[in-house]
Amino acid sequence: MLMMITTVVSLIAQVPPAQVGDPMVISAGNDVGWQVDNPAEALRVLQETGALRGDTRRLEEHWANVGADYARHGVNAFEPYVKWGLLEPQEGAWDPEFYDAELALFKAHGLKWVPFLIAGPAYATPPWFKESDESVFAVDLVTGEVSRDQSIWNPALKPRVRSWLERFFAHYDASDMQAVLLGISGVFGESIYTAGGNLWTHIWDGPYPQHVGWWCGDAHARADFRAAMEAKYGTIEALNAAWSGDFGGFEDLEPFVPYATLPDRARLDMARWYMGAMTEFAEWWAMTVREIAPEVPILMCTGGHASPELGADMSAQTKAMARHGAGMRITNEASDYGSNYHLTRHISSASRLYDTYFGYEPAGEVSADGIVARVYNALASGAWELFHYDNPPQGERGERYLRYLDLMTIREPVVDVGLFWSRDSTDLGLAHDLPILGATLRDVVDLEYTDELMISDGALDGLSCLVWGSGLVTEAETAEAIHQAVQAGMTLVTPAGWDPRSPEGEPVFPSGTVTATAFAGRVPVTALPTSGPTTPWRDGEFHGPEPDNIWHSGTVCWTEGSVRLHLPEAGGERFKLRYRTGSVQEPVRVLAGDEELLTLAPGTTGEIDVTLPGPAGADVTVTLETQSWCPAEVEGASDTRQLGILLGGLVVGAAAEPTSPIAAVTRIGEGWLVEAAVAGAEGVADAVGELIRNAEDYGIEPFRPELAAGSLRDQVYLTVTTTDILLYNHGDAAVTVDLPGGPVEIPGHDIVSVPR
Secondary structure, three states: OOOOOOOOOOOOOOOOOOOOOOEOEEEEEOOHHHHOOOHHHHHHHHHHHOOOOOOOHHHHHHHHHHOHHHHHOOOOEEEOEEEHHHHOOOOOOOOOHHHHHHHHHHHHOOOEEOOEEEOOOOOOOOHHHHOOOOOOEEEOOOOOOEEEEEOOOOOOHHHHHHHHHHHHHHHOOHHHEOOEEEEOEOOOEOOOOOOOOOHHHHOOOOOOOOOOOOOOOOHHHHHHHHHHHHHHHOOHHHHHHHHOOOOOOHHHOOOOOOOOOOOHHHHHHHHHHHHHHHHHHHHHHHHHHHHHOOOOOEEEEEOOOOOOOOOOOHHHHHHHHHOOOEEEEEEEEOOOHHHHHHHHHHHHHHHHHOOOOEEEEEOOOOOHHHHHHHHHHHHHHOOOEEEEOOOOOOHHHHHHHHHOHHHOEOOOEOOOEEEEOOHHHHHOOOOOOHHHHHHHHHOOOOEEEEOHHHHHOOOOOOOOEEEOOOOOEOOHHHHHHHHHHHHOOOEEEEEOOOOOEOOOOOEOOOOOOOOOOOOOOOEEHHHOOOOOOOOOEEEEEEOOOEEOOOOOOOEEEEEEEEEEEEEOOOOOOEEEEEEEOOOOOOOEEEEEOOEEEEEEOOOOEEEEEEEOOOOOOOOEEEEEEOOOEOHHHHOOOOOOOOEOOEEEEEEEOOOOOOOOOEEEEEEEOOEEEEEEOOOOHHHHHHHHHHHHHHHHHHOOOOOOHHHHHHOOOOOEEEEEEOOEEEEEEOOOOOEEEEEOOEEEEEOOOEEEEEEO
8 A cells, every 4th residue: 555654544445556666657648639620620610510529530640650659758648638528519429439549549559548537617518518507607706707617516517427427437448547537627627616728728618707716606606605604603693703793694694705804714714615615526526436436546636826716725635535545636837846846745745644646747838857857756755647748758858758767666755844834824815935935945855745634634743843934824723733743852943933823813832932033134025924913014915926036035026016014113223125116107105104214216226224213112114105017018028917116135123144044942842943043935944954954953853864965955856765865956067965875966957866
């Protein structure tokens, strides 16, 4: 059985499809071009013949010309888009001709198939169903617009899907399937809500609303929301107390957009219900397929970056899949390893906790060097499957796959350090810097991601260290579980002065335990929380963090217009802030309260350096008052965002630059609280790297000696597995690292395996 770490919860209903040491599944896909040449051709075929695809000519020509290249490059399965509409183009009619032809060619070339079974999204749902009385389209709460994708709450959808699945598995032999991939929702099939499409999704419906939103405005969704809130609270009085509301009864409730002005608990209840509904729908699909096809491996297709609007609760979906012997396919990789790692690690960590399997798929363009990054991500994470769109691999790109075929086996990573992904903070919009933190930390150590649900299921067991550096809000019971783990011997790393709270605003661990100021050095504005009041915080509209290509200090962010920085007890202190004004038409005003401190000329880059007015210890609010501008309109760039001013590192007070990345170490029971001297991703990562190299200098149990070789922020990545040490150089130049067994050279953009 594939067992990556000791788990408290064992949920597998079936034996996973492979064991550690078995060959990985390498699958390729995208058969759309064999069905039709292009979207216009597809629409013409539909209008002229009533068919939803062309003949099999393109398919047969492709496999006759390049079919041998798949197996030669390690591909052992092909994934076609098996759409409900293509198999049942008319109600009750069954048309498997195209997929029969595909399967015959896969088998003739020694491949199995991974049918991507899609029903619900507009491009896969047959026109006859969409035009029937049974159809219920998703409705966005924000705009009131109606999609062409089915609402997951549509009561008529499940019986139709089950009937279609039964017919599919009656027609096709499960032994020919490497796995089945489930495409249940979204625009393309992921277990998320409608989130943006393209020309291919417009083929038969034309353009329709496909934006990210809150797609729960239909009558069935509204009824489900009321029932869920009544089941949780029991009485309307209890709900009103939690939400600070005055509802007369549960019948008065409606799903709502969880704007920041609403109480945190109400916003979290809305997000939990919205994501929970998608998890329940995904589990129904997995349960149904498992009942119909007991032996076939199942992968749930999910994607996105875990925002509540998308609806994918990664750990909850993984736990639900594991109950039915199913795994996860996460579809959001591109070429950068750090970004890929952050976007996929939640799924792989949850899969290890819940004892199931997983695969990776790109959602963006992947360069030749990006193929290496994806291969390493799969190998070092213990993936069962690596999917790609090289159809088939050839040339320089094919060489990348051939180079690593000997390494393509399932591994068991040995991970001692965790990163806490506060689901509460993410859903409240208070963890914008988490992607940068995750990617930056990975440069110094391999991590297990964990959230509130996973911690309640024992995810802290076996971790020697946990990093909590983004998202100050979490449930009181989660913070207490972290506290108990520290008392039992775990090390917790936070920024200095870390002061978390519950959704109700009550302090939680380690609040009250930290010893150092949160502003011992320069802090990126991206690291500031969006609510206070006990530490400096920000409000206004900010774009997400992006790499600092000006001062090379980590991350920066653009505002959308005027913003405020709230600085408790900062009166009389020195205030420094890096900025770039860009193409604003008027000077940017910098105010402390109502007092104008200075103006910043358009098109300038520099640093504000002033003494804040007011009595010593007074709270000060600094306002950056600016117009907005659009690069696409002013500079002819492709960036269509409305921008105000670019903000970089912030310093409050006259504190000297820290002499050590670690500001303080506090003993708590048998464990330790370690505070990074500088807040933000780089400061926290440097503190973790220092701890890995020199833990004994701080009185802390040493880490595995192998980890020191990868503990610098240098784009050289190290993973320890039960069988080898995997090293990856994401840079261009060769690098030599010193392992306990001796130095090892890693060429640029290459992977090296060193046996343990």
